[in-house]
Amino acid sequence: MPPVRIGTRGSPLALAQAHEVRGRLVEAFAHLAEPGAVEIVVISTTGDRILDRTLAAAGGKGLFTKEIEEALQDGRIDLAVHSMKDVPTRLPEGMEIAALLPREDPRDVLISRCGGGLDDLPAGAVVGTAGLRRQAQVLERRPDLRVVPLRGNVQTRLSRMAAGEVDATLLALAGLRRLGLTDPIAPTLAVGVLEVEEMLPAVAQGAIGIEIRSADSATRRLVERLDCVDTACRVTAERAFLAALDGSCRTPIAGLAVLEDGQLTLSGKVLSPDGRTGFAIRRSAPRSDAARLGTEAGMEIAARLPPGFLCV
Secondary structure, eight states: OOOEEEEEOSSHHHHHHHHHHHHHHHHHOGGGGSTTSEEEEEOOOHHHHOOSSOHHHHTSTTTTTHHHHHHHHTTSOSEEEEEGGGSOSSOOTTEEEEEEOOOOOOOEEEEESSOSOGGGSOTTOEEEOSOHHHHHHHHHHOTTSEEEOOOSOHHHHHHHHHTTSOSEEEEEHHHHHHTTOOSOSSTTOEEEEOOTTTSOOOTTTTOEEEEEETTOHHHHHHHGGGOOHHHHHHHHHHHHHHHHHTOOTTSOEEEEEEEETTEEEEEEEEEOTTSSOEEEEEEEEEGGGHHHHHHHHHHHHHHHSOTTOSOO
16 A cells, blocks of 8 residues: 655654654554555745744744645645644635644743743843734733744744743743653743633644545545544634634734533633733533634624724
């Protein structure tokens, strides 16, 4: 049989996620454990190459998926592995997310020299981050802080942090765990996990998605064995919320759905980039209504926004 080809970015975190998918496929299908049965194909994306400006300035969502999806469309790979927070809500025609792995902890962490959360940073501290969502929530809580762009993969940002370029930075806890990075990251740095009340995560943060060609039934049969229905429920609500707002990397939008006893609770927030203006919502529904919950919450909050508040 021809090998199953997994497309991924080349960053250490992206490769760790691709290897996790490969491992789960091998565990589910014994024949895929044969040498060469599953190949990992590294694809350079626009988001990987542009490091001199923020994602918003570079063009928004899709920068980490475009070239991988092109390889999927023309048959160079059979499936694509994505961090779902990087995936636009509108997929190319003929493509779909066929499976979601069990979600990691979606919270953010603050890496600094003093430890703790945002309230523990000294007045005027410099926080490095490339994400408008994080920037807006930092300034919403601590307008005295200075936020500067900080791009690069996890290891690059940590090394720049350790070198003293900034006083603190923010990363996803899920990424650190998948890379096996534990506290202390460096002798002079401390990690503080931020509760969602302090920093609401990005939509679908901590979730790994597997994208396939909709017509590829053979690959679908493989990856559907990996799908986590609870993760899919939560991510469906969050992405429906984002889609209703037509959100991009140019607008600070955060959202998290929590599933408990069959009830889904979605918390969402839209802010101005400077954090001075914010609109929040919290709604619940049965898990069977995940898409409707996200769409209605997004439409409700959109109706409260001033004209032109959402950047497109």
